[in-house]
Amino acid sequence: MNAPQRLFAFPGGLRLPEHKDAATRAPSRACPLPPRLVLPLSQHAGQAARPEVAPGERVVRGQRIARAEGLGAHLHAPAAGVVVAIEDHPVPHASGLPAPCIVIDVDPAAGEAALLPALPDWPAIEPAALRARIEDAGIVGLGGAAFPTAGKLGRPIDLLVLNGAECEPWIACDEMLLRERAPAVRDGGRILARIVGASRIVLAIEDRMHGALAAAREALAGADDIAVVAVPTIYPEGGERQLIRVLTGAEVPSGGLPADLGVLCHNVGTAAAVADAVLRGLPLVERYVSVTGAGVADPVTLRAAIGTPIEWLVAQAGGYRADAERLVMGGPMMGRALPTDAVPLVKAANCVLVLTAAELRDDAPELPCIRCGECVRVCPARLLPQQLHWHLRAGDFDEVEAHALRDCIECGLCAHVCPSHIPLVEWYRWGKTELRVRAEDRRRSDLARERFEARKARLEREDAERAARLAARRASAPAATAGDADDPVAAALARAEAKKRGAATEDADGA
Ligand code: SF4
Ligand code: SF4
Incomplete structure (x- = not known):
């Protein structure tokens, strides 16, 4: 039994209207595969991945199709099919510019999935090998930052925080994940803790998320290695620095990292993806995503393949309402407006939000x-x-x-x-x-x-070396006259004078 966790306040913040009911009133649904998937080579922090397939090639679910370069993440095919192009395509990026993508025409009958070997005996596996598995599975932070997860697992850590404080209005994918897959979050948390040597794990969930809290407590009944902590619902508590402050009272220093305090924070979706990679051998090829907002007919939380066009996701939520005004990837506070719904779902996308004119300020x-x-x-x-x-x-x-x-x-x-x-x-x-x-x-x-x-x-x-070599040569050569070694010009003049005197003597003798 864990002792009650003392909580601290963070500066600023605000209680915002939640609007979470829309995407949580029914269980999540598996999104049908679209006819075509579009997979940006750069959907993580760091360098773009390098393609390992060519147009015309058949691929199967789970197959690696692009390799990480430097700091980055591998990319895997979310479904079987045929690569039809590697070309620039509109992507949900701040620049608004098209970017290179692998385009797959989906054909579920094209072949069996190619998963990694499952590692059910993970507690006996070396941390470095578990970290390598996370790298092999192309896992990135699913809370929005998309930082390659393995890149955050290199330093020893005391406290691992599993971040289920999904504080931004409308977004409900972490809440649904916790309700439906709390054991996966638990297992992923334990695997992450083994890799970094964390002695404590806290699963932080906002106090308004009753279903998620109940599911987490049930998954951890009788366990004392992970503390489930209900934190107050204040925006932006899901921010890494804010949550660490709430749980520990410590402030991550300006320009510093949580690891400087011995703390590591991972989103609950990331933890579940880690469990899938280790226990099922499944690379990161799908995610929970809320498709919601007053501008869609039937808000829903989906389990969708990475690369699914946003247009297809909105169609699963009943399509646009007549007063739909703005399409956003992410929440209303931190999300980015999308100029088109032709962009694909990327690893970091937790919400597709459609706002009406009434909600735009x-x-x-x-x-x-x-x-x-x-x-x-x-x-x-x-x-x-x-x-x-x-x-x-x-x-x-x-x-x-x-x-x-x-x-x-x-x-x-x-x-x-x-x-x-x-x-x-x-x-x-x-x-x-x-x-x-x-x-x-x-x-x-x-x-x-x-x-x-x-x-x-x-x-x-x-x-200086050349001068030293010259001086050394001169010092070792036999001295012609006393002044020669010191003054080469004087020596040359003396030689010329001597030559002239010699010539004058010959002339006099011959006269
Ligand atoms: S007007 Fe806006 S920018 Fe100026 S102090 Fe008030 S809140 Fe800040
Ligand atoms: S956007 Fe930046 S400056 Fe504005 S309240 Fe948030 S942290 Fe402060």
């Missing part, structure tokens, strides 16, 4: 800042949002850096409460991109300067 005209301080009050990162905005507008990036824009988690609360309707988060996203470009420019110019200085030092060293 950002069409209101932007007004000057009235310095009300509301944005400061709600900011969970202890930032000064209005000052960041001023400095960004002025292009003063030294001040922007000094005001720690990098610590902004883009939770959207400041813009949500701003009575002047200033699109603050859009400014911050732009500012972060600018800072990255500036940092890259700085890195390149530092590199060029280092190369120049290294070359200069090498030339000076070679000159």
Whole structure:
């Protein structure tokens, strides 16, 4: 039996209307496979994967079709079929630009699934081998960041947090996963804890998620290695830093990582994917996704293949309502508007949200800042949002850096409460991109300067070595006159004078 967990408050935050009922009123449904899957080569943090298949090739479910390059994740076929193209395609990326994708025409009869060997005896397997399995299965963080999971498992950890605090309105995929697959979350958590050597595991679930809490407690009845903790429902508590603060009272330092505190945080969906990879040999080829919002006819949570077009997912939710106005991947606070529903479901996508005009607030005209301080009050990162905005507008990036824009988690609360309707988060996203470009420019110019200085030092060293060699040769050569060794010019003049004298003597003798 675990002792009750002491909880702490995090700065800022807000209780938001939840709208979760829409996608939780019925069990999740398996989404039928679409005729065509589109799999972006870059749907994770890091480098794009390199294709291992060619157009015309047949593939089966679970087959690896693209290999991770550097920091990245492998990509696997979610269904059997034929690769029909590797080409640029619209993707749900902030840039809005098309990106390379592997396109598969689905044919479920094309072959048996190619799964990895199941590892039911995982408690006896070395942590490094378990970590390799997670890498082989192409698992990335399913809470939205899509960071390759194996890349977070390299440091020793004391506390593993399984994050089930799905705080953003409308999104309900983690809640449904916990209700339906709590044992998989439990098993994945134990596997992750073995890899990093964590001595404690906490499964944090928002206190409003009664069904998820009940399912988790049932899955862990009699177990004392994982504590199920109900945390208050405050947005953005599901943020890694905020949740760690709530559970431990500690703050992840600016520019630091949770691992600096001995803490590791993984989304519950990631934990279930780890269990699937280890216990069933199943790579990451599908996920829970909420298709919801007032703009769809029949909101639902689906279990869908990665690569399924959003248009197909919306059709499973009864299609668009007449007043549908905006399509978003993610939630209303942190999600990104999609210009088209032709983009595919990616590993990180937890929600497809369709909003109506009534729910859109950002069409209101932007007004000057009235310095009300509301944005400061709600900011969970202890930032000064209005000052960041001023400095960004002025292009003063030294001040922007000094005001720690990098610590902004883009939770959207400041813009949500701003009575002047200033699109603050859009400014911050732009500012972060600018800072990255500036940092890259700085890195390149530092590199060029280092190369120049290294070359200069090498030339000076070679000159000095050459001079030393010359001096050594002279020192070892027999001295012609006393001054020769010291002054080569004087020696040359003396030789010329001697030659001239010799010639004059011959002329006199011959006269
Ligand atoms: S909430 Fe808006 S108006 Fe108020 S201080 Fe912040 S930026 Fe200015
Ligand atoms: S978006 Fe950034 S600045 Fe605004 S409240 Fe959230 S963390 Fe603070």
